[in-house]
Structure formats: C-alpha cells, structure tokens
Amino acid sequence: MTAIDASLARDYAALEDAALVALVQAGDREAFRQVMRRCNQRLYRVVRGVVDDDAEAEDVVQEAYVHAYAHIGGYRGDASLATWLARIALNEAYGRLRRRRQTMDIEQVEAVAAASGRVVAFPNRFGGEDPAAAAAREQLRRLLEHAVDALPEAFRVVFVLRDVEGCSVEETADTLGLRSETVKTRLHRARRLLRNALHDNVAASLSDAFPFLGARCERMTEAVLARFDALPPR
Structure with a gap:
C-alpha cells in the first residue's frame, strides 16, 4: 500500500491527539488537516478575543498553524495539543498588538475612538453560507x-x-x-x-x-494546507 493509499484509508477523526501529532511529525499533512479541524474554533475564538477583528484573527490563526507545523517536532505532550496551539496563536496575536501600538500614535487612537465610540465592531453576519452561523x-x-x-x-x-x-x-x-x-x-x-x-x-x-465551523473552518484549513506546498518536504 502506498503512502497515499494509507492516508486515504485512515480515519483521522477517530485518532487521539498524540496519534495525529505522530503522523504529522512523520510528514502526514492530512493528519494536520484533522488537527486544524479539531482546534480551529478554539484558536479563532481566543485570538478574536485579543485582536478584535475577524479578518486579522483568521490571519493570526493561519500564521500560528504554519509556525506550529514547522515546529511540530518540538511538541512533547507536556500540555494538551489545543493548549500548545493556543499558546502559539496568543504569542502571534500579542505580537501583532505590540506592533500595532508602536505604529498608532495618540492622535490616531483619539480619532478612532471619536469615530466609533467603541472597539472595532463585528460584522452583521459571519457568512450566510455557514449553517452554524445561519442557525444562531x-x-x-x-x-x-x-x-x-x-x-x-x-x-x-x-x-x-x-x-x-x-x-x-x-x-x-x-x-x-x-x-x-x-x-x-x-x-x-x-x-x-x-x-x-x-x-x-x-x-x-x-x-x-x-462560530468557526462549517465553511469558515474548511476555508481556513485549505488555506493553511496550501501554504505548506511552499515548504520543503519533511
């Protein structure tokens, strides 16, 4: 059986985190797809709580996944996989905040506050194509x-x-x-x-x-996997 055949035969959703990590460390990108599906919502939610912006939150999570994939060999299971990934995502989010604060002067802050009266607002919908959001x-x-x-x-x-x-x-x-x-x-x-x-x-x-399920989750997952194509083989 080829590696591709073995990948197609696996039920990734049924695997424990440790088994998925072992497969990713061996170069199985489909296993990382399942990791993302399993952790997307938590990472998005916690990052969204830091950066106050939907689009930037998605970008931060993507960067966190790319970093995590590149350093998956360093994961030893001392914390849960979700916690390990959340720490990486939070580091990226807080780094963005620090850079944002360095480039936004007092006049800009006052202008934003005067114009909005509050922090950056959520859009009216999270995407009509997502059944989870539509049912909310x-x-x-x-x-x-x-x-x-x-x-x-x-x-x-x-x-x-x-x-x-x-x-x-x-x-x-x-x-x-x-x-x-x-x-x-x-x-x-x-x-x-x-x-x-x-x-x-x-x-x-x-x-x-x-919410970060359904179509949004799949879009994030596919975007990260596409970025892996530019990486050298593991």
Whole structure:
C-alpha cells in the first residue's frame, strides 16, 4: 500500500491527539488537516478575543498553524495539543498588538475612538453560507459579542476561554500563563461587567458565540494546507 493509499484509508477523526501529532511529525499533512479541524474554533475564538477583528484573527490563526507545523517536532505532550496551539496563536496575536501600538500614535487612537465610540465592531453576519452561523440566534448573539468586545482585553480572553470555549480553570491558566486564582478573579469581574450590559437570557446563546465551523473552518484549513506546498518536504 502506498503512502497515499494509507492516508486515504485512515480515519483521522477517530485518532487521539498524540496519534495525529505522530503522523504529522512523520510528514502526514492530512493528519494536520484533522488537527486544524479539531482546534480551529478554539484558536479563532481566543485570538478574536485579543485582536478584535475577524479578518486579522483568521490571519493570526493561519500564521500560528504554519509556525506550529514547522515546529511540530518540538511538541512533547507536556500540555494538551489545543493548549500548545493556543499558546502559539496568543504569542502571534500579542505580537501583532505590540506592533500595532508602536505604529498608532495618540492622535490616531483619539480619532478612532471619536469615530466609533467603541472597539472595532463585528460584522452583521459571519457568512450566510455557514449553517452554524445561519442557525444562531443572530440578534442576541451579536449583542453578546459586542458586549464581550467591550470588556478589557485581560478579562475578555479569560471569559472567552472559560465561558465561551468551556475550558477549565487549570487549562485557561496554563494557556495564558496565569495563576488559577487570577483566572478566577478575572472571570468574576468579566461576568460582573457583562451582567451590567446584558439580560440574563444571553447565557442560552454562549455556545453559539464567535462560530468557526462549517465553511469558515474548511476555508481556513485549505488555506493553511496550501501554504505548506511552499515548504520543503519533511
């Protein structure tokens, strides 16, 4: 059986993370496709919580995947695969913020604030072609996302990981390099700020916030794999 035949015969979705990583380390790009499908939504959500922009968040996640693929040999399983990838994505996101702050002077900041009155807004839709987004409670979800956008960044990222993505306190702390008590404190403050802005029934829509499934997930996956064609063979 050729390598291509073996690849087609594998059920990648049924494999554990460690098995996928081993295949990727051996040069199996189809295994990395499954890694991306498995982790796309979490990475997009946490990066979106940092950069406040849909398009830039997708770009950051792509860069994070390219970096991760190039350094997959260094993954030793000390943290979960999702946590390892999230750290890489957060490093890229925070690097972008630092560069952005270096190039935007005070006058520009004041002009943006005066024009918008708030942080960068989400678009009205996440793409009508995505069934997950189309089925969401659109108006309520937009309200929630705007409110989350308005949180201070340190609180926003913790809230996205804990209440939107459903990570544990320990996993959130590990991903962000914080103490567990700090995660708990920031989450408490984030929830209190949101309660001041939203009605209690937004809790029913948390699982629909910042969707990155279906067509968007596949587009991201294919874009990253296409970039691998320019890389030397492993």
